[in-house]
Amino acid sequence: MEILVCVKRVPDTSENEIGVNSAGTDIDRDDLVYSVNEWDNYAVEEAIQIVDRVGGKVTVVAVGDSESEEVLRREMAMGANDGLLLSDDSFGGSDGKGIATILKAAVKKGNYDLVLTGAQADAGAGQVGGMLAAMLDQPYASLVNSIEIINDKTLKVGREIEGGNQEMNEIQMPCVLSIQTGINEPRYVGIRGIRKVASVEIPVLGALDLGVSSGSVGSAGAKVKVQDYFVPQLGKGAEILEGSTEEIIDKLIELLKVKGGLK
Amino acid sequence: MAQIFAYITHKGGAADDTAFELAAAAKKIDAGAALTAIVTGTGADLNTVCNALTAAYNEVWKIDNQALAYPNAEVIRKALVNILPTDGIVLLPHDTFGMDLGPGLSIKMDSAFVADVVGIEGVDGTTLKLVRQEFSGQVSTHVTCDASAGAVLNIRPGVCQPGEIKPVGGQVVDKSGSVGDLAVGRKFLEIVKAEVGDIDITKSEVLVSIGRGIEDQENIEIATQLAEAMGADLSCSRPIVDAKWMEKSRQVGTSGQTVKPKVYLAMGISGSFQHLGGIKGSPFMIAVNKNPKAPIFQVADVGIVANILEFMPELTEKINGL
Numbered sequence: 001m002e003i004l005v006c007v008k009r010v011p012d013t014s015e016n017e018i019g020v021n022s023a024g025t026d027i028d029r030d031d032l033v034y035s036v037n038e039w040d041n042y043a044v045e046e047a048i049q050i051v052d053r054v055g056g057k058v059t060v061v062a063v064g065d066s067e068s069e070e071v072l073r074r075e076m077a078m079g080a081n082d083g084l085l086l087s088d089d090s091f092g093g094s095d096g097k098g099i100a101t102i103l104k105a106a107v108k109k110g111n112y113d114l115v116l117t118g119a120q121a122d123a124g125a126g127q128v129g130g131m132l133a134a135m136l137d138q139p140y141a142s143l144v145n146s147i148e149i150i151n152d153k154t155l156k157v158g159r160e161i162e163g164g165n166q167e168m169n170e171i172q173m174p175c176v177l178s179i180q181t182g183i184n185e186p187r188y189v190g191i192r193g194i195r196k197v198a199s200v201e202i203p204v205l206g207a208l209d210l211g212v213s214s215g216s217v218g219s220a221g222a223k224v225k226v227q228d229y230f231v232p233q234l235g236k237g238a239e240i241l242e243g244s245t246e247e248i249i250d251k252l253i254e255l256l257k258v259k260g261g262l263k
Numbered sequence: 264m265a266q267i268f269a270y271i272t273h274k275g276g277a278a279d280d281t282a283f284e285l286a287a288a289a290k291k292i293d294a295g296a297a298l299t300a301i302v303t304g305t306g307a308d309l310n311t312v313c314n315a316l317t318a319a320y321n322e323v324w325k326i327d328n329q330a331l332a333y334p335n336a337e338v339i340r341k342a343l344v345n346i347l348p349t350d351g352i353v354l355l356p357h358d359t360f361g362m363d364l365g366p367g368l369s370i371k372m373d374s375a376f377v378a379d380v381v382g383i384e385g386v387d388g389t390t391l392k393l394v395r396q397e398f399s400g401q402v403s404t405h406v407t408c409d410a411s412a413g414a415v416l417n418i419r420p421g422v423c424q425p426g427e428i429k430p431v432g433g434q435v436v437d438k439s440g441s442v443g444d445l446a447v448g449r450k451f452l453e454i455v456k457a458e459v460g461d462i463d464i465t466k467s468e469v470l471v472s473i474g475r476g477i478e479d480q481e482n483i484e485i486a487t488q489l490a491e492a493m494g495a496d497l498s499c500s501r502p503i504v505d506a507k508w509m510e511k512s513r514q515v516g517t518s519g520q521t522v523k524p525k526v527y528l529a530m531g532i533s534g535s536f537q538h539l540g541g542i543k544g545s546p547f548m549i550a551v552n553k554n555p556k557a558p559i560f561q562v563a564d565v566g567i568v569a570n571i572l573e574f575m576p577e578l579t580e581k582i583n584g585l
Binding site: 181 | 405507560581
């Protein structure tokens, strides 16, 4: 089976506190640690496990600048066979549809039975997979948390729905699936694995190579644009307990007693 | 402004809570708009839902078709593309169904798409000004959406409260004949119900709930000891279940259990909306997190900025000494 997995380089929220820069034009990007989007990592693991079972090849693709190469290499160290970087100055400022347009062009250059994306990334939109499927006229299922291969044309996929329930579907290939975390346990990648793929060449395709017109992607093609960033105020905010740890614990225990939190 | 449509999800003859929330969202886009609800399904339940919606929607488009008996987003997308004007504004709930439907629908309608809208600030001509969040709610953004050729907006459940409904006396319009061919490459098979765990956290009065801040499976013991000292039950957020450290039945959130405790201790939980969506009944919420910017501090009643791995053992010791 030929599988393409779309991955994104994102600020690692387990390593960083995300704040807003002083001008409010972006998040504060000073000293951020980046990594592969967590959902995408599960998608790559799933693709590798499928190919381990039935044979085939896993290609990882990213839209981004040259720094995205490091996440492609990381996923190749996990076991993805090939990497592909889609990079062009005109891609900057793309909205979800722009990213899907770029990825669609890359999908069309290959012969993939299955395209996987993470269910969502840093912006929390969860949109690229569904858009890509619609552009390709292929079936789509989102939030997939199990994949079973029925035959070379059909998959049985579980979707995670509300309340911890699972919605089972049969889906025809070629198709696009967005992968939910928890579907598997992504393997650990050691420094050795990364070294092994350090010198593997990763092809870079630009707008011309892909046949993507500049008006359809980037900020020029974007109907949806982020105007500014700010720190949200959802509720009135918590009363922050201050003082020494002992003082805080004493206050907390008093509160727990009043509110019925101690039995 | 273009015509505004809301797709209504329903179950067992009752419209989802989001049905009236989407009507409230539509009024924020255009206070004077005539609203249209679209409801798909089959049989008596469908009629019941449609009739109930005429209170908030001027028109209720009913689509009765056996192929729509289960809400398969792929089938519904085909039906919607055939009946909607391409410049319409379509509102969907941002839940596991809306996430399945919205992105692809926007492509087929060749319109703009905005996911997980948490605020609607206004309209300037055909440009919508919306509020979203990124990084699990750590930062918010103002977003503009060019809706001149239509738009699909996924609205986060719970953010547009309907308030009192002034009945508009709408009418049901049967659009069943207009949906065209509904053949798709994805077939719904069945729902597999969540496994029942050893403890039913939906009945717990006091929950100690742990998140990523627990760092390691071995540290769960620290939280277990605190829960025991308090007479509380132990629950968790999604990453703990993804890591297979605790059972799915202990997960609080929209994709896990919906809990209604009196007191909720969020330990090392950042507070994504999916997690908060699983906490009902306004419990007294205490959040402990080492990140002072964690979104959980905005919704908690009391916050403590601390490393839970150091804080919990001290709290346990003190409670045991009472």
